[in-house]
């Protein structure tokens with residue numbers, strides 16, 4: 313770690329992936345496209361055709377030198393010319409076919425992999441997103457997948473053609489002159505050892521590059537999404553410097569990779585020329601001794617080129633391969649992460665529930681050793697308004713997170729209408745619930761798009777009715793575009809109160825059986841709050857609702873109030889009975905309404 317930048321080497325909480333090797337990468341890419349067998353057949357045929365056609369031109373050269381020239385057969389030259397030309401045309405056609413088909417297959421595989429990665433990310437539980445930073449995850453879906461795309465589009469899939477040609481040519485050369493071939497092949501183990509030596513290092517260098525890209529993305533994501541905070545604290549210079557540090561790390565990582573490549577490629581070239589020199593010298597000697605014909609030497613040199621071409625090409629593209637392998641490893645880290653909140657097979661599909669929720673001896677901690685709820689028992693009566701109050705950090709929001717199964721408790725169980733939450737389908741559970749939380753999340757889109765997010769088929773009349781119920785219709789209509797007004801990223805074009813009313817309207821439109829209001833009225837002025845309170849009375853009627861509010865004035869009408877402190881239930885009852893009890897609730901109430909201390913409620 314440098315300059316205090318967090319380490320993104322692995323997905324937090326996840327071991328290094330087992331399947332990050334190049335071999336696995338290729339296997340996976342091809343496995344993804346096994347259904348496109350038609351294309352695969354075309355690719356295989358083209359590859360074999362290219363490899364066989366590569367033999368023809370050296371053969372023609374040998375024939376010209378050894379037979380046509382000595383025999384002065386002028387007529388044969390035309391046929392040779394036609395043969396070379398015909399082979400070249402066929403080579404061009406099959407090369408074109410194999411690259412286009414391989415690229416299509418590869419791009420298709422990468423496309424599927426990216427979608428699979430995104431789907432997998434969506435399926436991971438909330439705690440995964442607590443542990444990992446958004447920018448880092450974004451860079452895995454964009455830049456890392458982009459690396460693989462580069463691999464498949466840069467004709468890297470031709471490595472298969474190269475490998476096939478290499479084996480075929482080597483076998484043919486052995487048949488022609490096994491002694492000379494063995495001498496030539498002696499340079500290849502050296503090449504393999506050199507390649508292995510550099511491969512590991514180049515891959516590590518590229519992993520560093522990808523990590524540094526993740527750091528840059530993270531920084532961008534953090535700062536651009538909180539640009540107002542930055543400006544209000546005048547931290548533009550500070551953030552620019554922090555960005556420069558990350559950017560410099562990226563530059564250094566790139567330079568380190570280039571340095572490795574700069575050493576590796578010339579070494580391979582040198583070995584290739586050494587092979588060429590061996591053939592030239594031994595071949596010339598063999599010809600002088602009368603053991604070989606000139607044509608054989610010329611053909612042999614041509615075959616040697618065919619043998620060496622794939623090696624040279626491979627050494628040039630080793631960078632791309634290693635870069636992709638590093639990226640692939642980072643992708644696999646996510647794909648191999650298992651969600652902690654899992655849906656049972658054949659999970660129960662909840663139809664309309666009554667909404668009776670019970671917590672049985674629930675213990676929960678976000679981080680081991682820091683319990684938030686301890687042996688907690690709690691009941692949400694169907695059709696009633698239940699409220700939770702308690703000091704900040706007491707665990708109120710945590711209760712809602714457990715009800716929605718954003719997290720699962722470590723001990724105890726939670727039931728809805730008697731069914732353990734773990735037996736119920738996640739989507740069907742969440743469909744029953746409408747959440748209006750203190751962190752209002754709005755999407756970049758129009759007001760209407762945001763409202764219908766939980767009910768995409770809502771009619772205009774339903775949308776308007778929900779907006780009216782949430783006292784949002786008037787402010788919406790005050791915008792020139794009404795319901796079609798864009799609200800900007802995270803709803804920046806709306807005031808705090810407007811955002812709240814919009815999120816309440818969204819929950820009303822979804823029409824869930826169970827409503828969770830977490831600090832729902834916290835940023836409304838007194839007038840809007842009154843209006844919202846009225847709307848809520850209608851909304852909450854005939855539903856089960858859980859209201860979490862700091863301002864006790866908002867929950868006095870609740871059927872039951874639970875007082876929570878440090879994850880423990882202190883007392884419960886109605887507003888009147890709790891005041892009469894003279895416990896924690898009365899203390900909290902008197903703190904908020906000192907003037908009412910001596911008044912009867």
Ligand SMILES: Nc1ncnc2c1ncn2[C@@H]1O[C@H](COP(=O)(O)OP(=O)(O)OP(=O)(O)O)[C@@H](O)[C@H]1O
Nearest residue numbers: 442678679684702703704705706707708709710711
């Ligand atoms: N994602 C998280 N990861 C780790 N700890 C968390 C996480 N969310 C909350 N906590 C911790 O759990 C405890 C309970 O938090 P919770 O949000 O439930 O409190 P709360 O009663 O809703 O507080 P407030 O009224 O201030 O919103 C706090 O100590 C908080 O720091």
